[in-house]
Amino acid sequence: xxxxxxxxxxxxxxxxxxxxxxxxxxxxxxxxxxxxxxxxxxxxxxxxxxxxxxxxxxxxxxxxxxxxxxxxxxxxxxxxxxxxxxxxxxxxxxxxxxxxxxxxxxxxxxxxxxxxxxxxxxxxxxxxxxxxxxxxxxxxxxxxxxxxxxxxxxxxxxxxxxxxxxxxxxxxxxxxxxxxxxxxxxxxxxxxxxxxxxxxxxxxxxxxxxxxxxxxxxxxxxxxxxxxxxxxxxxxxxxxxxxxxxxxxxxxxxxxxxxxxxxxxxxxxxxxxxxxxxxxxxxxxxxxxxxxxxxxxxxxxxxxxxxxxxxxxxxxxxxxxxxxxxxxxxxxxxxxxxxxxxxxxxxxxxxxxxxxxxxxxxxxxxxxxxxxxxxxxxxxxxxxxxxxxxxxxxxxxxxxxxxxxxxxxxxxxxxxxxxxxxxxxxxxxxxxxxxxxxxxxxxxxxxxxxxxxxxxxxxxxxxx
Numbered sequence: 001x002x003x004x005x006x007x008x009x010x011x012x013x014x015x016x017x018x019x020x021x022x023x024x025x026x027x028x029x030x031x032x033x034x035x036x037x038x039x040x041x042x043x044x045x046x047x048x049x050x051x052x053x054x055x056x057x058x059x060x061x062x063x064x065x066x067x068x069x070x071x072x073x074x075x076x077x078x079x080x081x082x083x084x085x086x087x088x089x090x091x092x093x094x095x096x097x098x099x100x101x102x103x104x105x106x107x108x109x110x111x112x113x114x115x116x117x118x119x120x121x122x123x124x125x126x127x128x129x130x131x132x133x134x135x136x137x138x139x140x141x142x143x144x145x146x147x148x149x150x151x152x153x154x155x156x157x158x159x160x161x162x163x164x165x166x167x168x169x170x171x172x173x174x175x176x177x178x179x180x181x182x183x184x185x186x187x188x189x190x191x192x193x194x195x196x197x198x199x200x201x202x203x204x205x206x207x208x209x210x211x212x213x214x215x216x217x218x219x220x221x222x223x224x225x226x227x228x229x230x231x232x233x234x235x236x237x238x239x240x241x242x243x244x245x246x247x248x249x250x251x252x253x254x255x256x257x258x259x260x261x262x263x264x265x266x267x268x269x270x271x272x273x274x275x276x277x278x279x280x281x282x283x284x285x286x287x288x289x290x291x292x293x294x295x296x297x298x299x300x301x302x303x304x305x306x307x308x309x310x311x312x313x314x315x316x317x318x319x320x321x322x323x324x325x326x327x328x329x330x331x332x333x334x335x336x337x338x339x340x341x342x343x344x345x346x347x348x349x350x351x352x353x354x355x356x357x358x359x360x361x362x363x364x365x366x367x368x369x370x371x372x373x374x375x376x377x378x379x380x381x382x383x384x385x386x387x388x389x390x391x392x393x394x395x396x397x398x399x400x401x402x403x404x405x406x407x408x409x410x411x412x413x414x415x416x417x418x419x420x421x422x423x424x425x426x427x428x429x430x431x432x433x434x435x436x437x438x439x440x441x442x443x444x445x446x447x448x449x450x451x452x453x454x455x456x457x458x459x460x461x462x463x464x
Contacts, residue, residue, distance in 0.1 A: 014403035020412035021093035022402075024419055026388075028086050030381055031423050035079035037201035037380070039119065040153050042072050043146030045205070045233055050139050060225050064232075066130070067441060068209075071434065073127055076120070078430050083116070085419060093412065096405040097395055100176055104169050105162070107181035108155040115152035119145055153201070154194050160387070161190040165258055166396050189258065192251045196383075199240045199247055203342065204380050206237025208373035214366045230360065234369070237376070238346035244339055249302065256303050259397065260312045261321060262390035265328035267299045268292065269313045275300040276311035281333065284325045323392045331385035338379040342372060 046068045053062030087109070091098045098105070122145035129138050162168070168184025169176050213229035255263050268279045268289055276299035282292025303311045314322050345368060349359050359365040391397060395405040 015406050015408040016410040017093070017408055017412045018403060018406040020416045021406045024412065024416040025089065025093055027416075027420060027423065028082065028089055029384065031427075032079065032082040032086055033380065033384060034204065034377055035075055035082060036153055036156075037204040038072060038075045039079065039149035040146075040198060040201035041205035041236065042068065042075075042209075043142050043149060044202075045209070045236055046072065047139070047142040047146065048232055049228075050142065054135055054139060060228055064225065064229055067437075069123075069127060070437065073123060074430065074433055074437075076123055078426050080116070080120070081426060082423065085422070087113075089419075092415070093407070094395065094405045095407045097400060100400070101169070101396070103176065103179045104181060104184045105159055108158045108185045111185075112152045112155035115148045115155065119148035119152065122148065150198065153197065154190075155185070157194045157197050158185045158187065158190045161193045162187050163396050164193070164387070164391060165189040166399050171399070189254065192247070192254060195247050196244070196251055199244050200376075200380055200383065202236050202240035203244060203339075204373075204376045206233040206235075206240060207342070207369075207376040208233075210234035210237060211370045211373035214360075214369035217360065218363065218366045218370070227360070230369070234346075234349075237342075237372075238350060241339070241343045241346050245343055248336070248339070249305075252302060253305055256311075259391070261314070261317045262323060262328065263303050264312055264314045264317070265323045265325045265390050266332040266386065267303060267311050268325060268329045269299070269311050271313035271315050272310050273299070273313065274310035275306075275308050276303065278302060279329075281330075283330070321393065323390045328386055328390040331382045331389065334382040335379045335386060338375050338382070342375060342379070345372070 046065050049061045049068070050065035052058055053060075053065060122141050126138065126141040126145060129141060162184050165187050166184075167187045168180040168182075170178040172178075210230045210233040213226045216226045217230065252263070252266075255266075267276060268282060268284060269276060270284065270287065270289065275297045277294040277296050278298035279289060279292035279294055282289050284290075297307050299311055300306050300309050314325060349365070352359050360369075393401050393403070395402045
């Protein structure tokens with residue numbers, strides 16, 4: 001659906017609330033997105049372990065599933081706080097967006113709230129249902145819990161995909177009319193963007209969790225508990241790491257036609273080139289690319305799936321419609337570089353394993369596995385920076401500029417400072433709680449109370 005641009009301000013100057021809104025949204029989203037990954041991927045990993053425990057009568061797998069469920073509850077509780085903060089921030093920081101397009105975006109936000117409710121309900125049933133229902137029914141409680149996490153993430157991603165490719169409404173005389181919320185939610189870009197995020201969530205959680213057990217193995221804890229705790233999430237992460245470049249490439253090809261200015265910033269292409277090289281690193285200074293290593297034709301292959309097709313340069317777009325090239329380019333290359341490194345590492349691991357070599361016996365590989373989790377988080381953050389900064393100066397692509405979405409509230413810096421303090425406190429609190437749980441488990445307290453409900457009495461009954 002073709003829509004006209006909002007008749008607002010044009011140019012880099014913005015209202016006094018623009019910069020604090022950008023900073024606060026970057027911190028809030030960058031923090032929350034990591035927790036959202038656990039809601040998507042962790043239930044599937046717990047399900048695999050729990051099922052293995054039931055089918056094979058494996059007490060170590062059951063113990064790991066029980067521990068991970070309690071970790072999941074802690075992260076869910078913190079994510080609930082950060083997600084609630086975000087829901088308020090959308091209206092506070094971007095009144096020009098939510099005030100005008102609330103009818104368009106209301107449906108996915110409402111469904112995301114419903115999904116959150118379902119996820120919380122079944123997480124509670126799973127945590128407190130152990131020993132109170134048949135074992136296989138207890139296992140199945142993970143299915144709606146995981147599905148709700150995926151649906152909730154889909155709803156949020158659909159809003160972002162809509163901002164990158166708005167549809168489902170018309171602008172008539174500056175008024176939003178003919179609203180079709182379902183069409184807006186299931187816009188043309190949502191499936192690829194969701195697939196990219198969904199697979200990325202398994203990379204983040206898989207590498208982070210396996211890294212915890214790799215760290216334990218580096219300290220000499222090479223028992224079955226640590227090996228199983230490493231292998232299950234690492235397997236999930238391996239599949240995701242190999243799939244992600246394929247999905248990312250298909251998504252990039254679509255951007256070549258829907259958001260060519262963003263692709264030009266990805267490639268740091270100042271002028272249209274045929275064929276286009278891939279520029280590794282480098283920055284744009286005074287209109288010239290400095291310090292980049294050029295690989296001939298590879299830019300055309302990545303952006304157009306061709307050895308000869310051109311990539312549009314930044315000079316083909318009006319100066320007021322160009323994204324910040326350096327941030328977009330470096331964020332994109334960080335995401336691709338880290339993703340390629342992780343995909344290569346897991347392929348080496350599995351090829352070596354097939355040939356009879358167990359790389360988990362090598363300390364260098366375990367050190368890499370420990371680092372892989374933070375690297376996956378960095379790739380996730382870089383990917384979202386490339387997406388969001390690359391869309392600028394538009395909040396809604398070619399419809400609403402960011403300067404028109406922000407408000408004139410100069411006191412938002414105080415709100416930002418408060419939110420930053422709250423998030424820092426939540427980070428410290430989560431770290432202390434998880435460290436405390438790990439220490440007590442290592443000390444032999446296998447039945448920590450579910451946070452923080454029925455305690456050892458129920459657990460003891462379950463064992464009997």
